[in-house]
Amino acid sequence: MNGEEVKLSGNTVVNYLVRGNGKVSEQEVVMFTNLCKFQKLNPFLNEAYLVKFGGQPASIIVSKEAFMKRAENHPKYKGLEAGIVVERNDELVDVEGAIKLKNDVLIGGWCKVYREDRKTPIVVRIALDEFSKGQATWKQMPLTMIRKSAIVNALREAFPETLGAMYTEEDADLNKASNDYSIQAEIQQHANNEPIDIVEDELDIKKESSSEVQDAEFEDIPQDNPNVWRRT
Incomplete structure (x- = not known):
């Protein structure tokens, strides 16, 4: 990053770059490390960090300064x-x-981002009641915070190929809610639309005794679906 090599290990992320009282999983550490790598983020400068509370999924947070640096370095940013x-x-x-x-x-807040290859600016307007979480910072500086959120959202829309996968602390919850809604909508729209036939010969269930099943080895599926097991 900026001509300097940044080295990250799992222990470094867990011990120094996680905020909150939760314990991050290996998968979340890997996702965070790869985001920093591919997006050229320096977590030691607080450009990115992990937030984990209890058993909730971790949020990968990117600072507004990282958004601004990335936009400034884009050749079409005006x-x-x-x-x-x-x-x-x-x-x-x-x-x-x-x-x-x-x-x-x-x-609310608004922002206009200008690109060299666009005739009109990318305009974003956001509502205060959708972003304010009632935290101390929002109560003390609501004008500054909503303006900051508008800038981040406008930059993301202006440069989706560069900033599309990055979210600040202010809009991480909105991103999670959007993803959750998309998943539920997908389930409601497509679930049980196609019948699935299970062939007993393939599973060979009847040919195995209960002791053979108990002695068989199983492979744990990654943590995103801990309730599913694959026979090996």
């Missing part, structure tokens, strides 16, 4: 404009920066 969206006199108004009038009501 700058951005960003700010907040407020309600003023019953109208929505885009305000540049992160400052508002006393009577303005904060509604």
Whole structure:
């Protein structure tokens, strides 16, 4: 990264680059290490880190600074404009920066990203109530935080081939919810649509005694599906 070689090991990730009280799995460590490798992220500069709480799946978090560095290095990047969206006199108004009038009501954030190969900018507007988690930072600096989230989402849309797989702490939950919804929708749409015939000769169940089954060896499927076993 930036001309410097960064070495990561599983122990280094577990001992120094994980936040939260959960224990990360080997699979999550490998995914994190590969993300850093392929996206050229330096976790020692807080460009990326793992967050794990209890038994929940770990989240791979990327900093806003990493997004900005990647955009700055893209040959087609031509700058951005960003700010907040407020309600003023019953109208929505885009305000540049992160400052508002006393009577303005904060509604969300906006960002425009300019690319050399596009005639119009990529424009993103996001709602405050979808991103604010009620944490201390959001309570103390809601204008700054919603503007930051708008920038990250706009950069991701502007450069999907470079930033599409990276998520900051503010939008990691939205990404997980989107993935969960997609999985459930896929199940509801396609589950049980095709009959599956199990041939007894292939399984050879009737030819094996219970003791033979107990003595057989099994191979554990990776942790993403711990309830499934494959006969070997």
